[in-house]
Amino acid sequence: MNQFLSVAREAALVAGKVVMEIRRSNDLGIRIKEDNTPVSRADLAAQEAILTTLHRYFNHQVRSEELPYAEGVFVGKDSPETWILDPIDGTEEFISGGDAFSISIAYAYRGEVLAGVVYAPALEQLYHAARGEGAFLNDQPVHVRPIQNLEEASLLLTPEQRQREIYQKILHTLRVKPRIRKLSISLKAAFIACGEANLYIKRGPTNEWDIAAGDLLIQEARGILTDLSGRRIVYTDKDPRHILGLCAGNKSLQPKALKMLQKGLT
Template sequence: MSNEENIPYVVTGKSYTAVAINCAAKAGEWIKTRLGQFTSLNIKSSAADLVTEVDKGAEIMIRKLIMTHFPHHEILGEESVDPGREASAQALQEAKEAEYLWIVDPIDGTTNFVHGLPFFSVSIALAHKGEVIVGVIYDPMRDELFVAEKGKGAYVHGKRMRAAKDPALSDSLVATGFPTEHDEALPNNLATIAALAPQVRNIRTIGSAALSMAYVADGRLTGFYEWNLNAWDMAAGSLLITESGGRVTDIDGNPYHLGVRDVAASNGAIHESLLNVLRDAVPQR
């Protein structure tokens, strides 16, 4: 083990990262107490795109905490944006010029939460002039906090994370999801699952893009991809992965930025092979 990995990870009390951790932990603990006890369930863009009063309450809680510390920062939160690709793109366009932009998904994995399946997370990122500099993903059911700071590495349980060492697709465990947009994104994902399944060790669908990306960062998954995601699904996870030695791009191999919707993330070693399979399976994008 290198000396770098022996150095304890310390977050100073007034830092951006400390605020992100505090927000994620407080919201996550409250969300955990509401599992199976939500009172309202609404459909957004499709029957698979759900929201409860817990999502909305958690976002309000996070917003208030952030604004207490950084009243001049901007916040882009999932539950403050109308459903659909166009509304998401417009909201990002309006917010991305902010010097400091917090990007919040109060519950990533709402469908799991609604059904009592304990795989969901709180995702909070901070971008400075469009570049993600802090990423925090908190899994309240397992009390796992994944944290990354730009240039300082990524950590879980205070220990440095490293992407998986799997050298080839045949050694890889890859995750994806089933998009809520059924006209194009869902057929794309189904086509790629059929193409990829014979070439990898296996495929998983966890139901939380943020948690999937955290698992790529920690080497539990070799890769993850999905169509039609939003900035709040990926921003924190993108930094976790790159700070763990992995790679995040769009499906065409271009570097990740906040406007990416069709994402591929991996340990780096399998990245080009993964992209080739995805592009071959869906040549018209």
């Protein structure tokens, strides 16, 4: 296991312990941020635990949902080495008492993710991947399912997405079956990587920290993830919300779905 992955795993496990301790205390310290999304005491404590762990080993740039640039502690914006993290992906799920939230940590060099961890502490699921070394769930190798035909495939949706007109249109266009699960974005990517569903499609902007680790998981599980124009994601943009939609699946289904979406939803 390479050094970056080892440290990412350590940071995720430490943060997971902190998050679960705060959850058991019932003192979540919830407030609403300027973008009208919630943040809890656990988000900030998990971020601090991750930053402390990373700083013990490295002096790299960091991007985080709760701290877009950790300047003054880590190397500034010109560093080619970047840690991209979401202390709690799925804060609303965490606050509501659900289990489908995750901690997402990725290491990128010049925009390419080389190591990534997605940890769901309440589910006791630790996904990890390193470039060229495969994808794993709790240290067991995982792969995308090798389905060839869209008619046999399932599309991963949340209950809320299932009710939206655009996703009903996507289901109709692709003629796929819905696979309904309430999951954080990084856990959706992990579910594709381990074959729990065959396609994941997201409309609208996506933050880098939500998908960076999951992107590598899918690639190392023999799948592919692009934006809705078909471009692979490079994690160097100054605006972390530069990713315009997502389409993930195996290397046979994903291009077929993307082509049909580009024709059917324009």
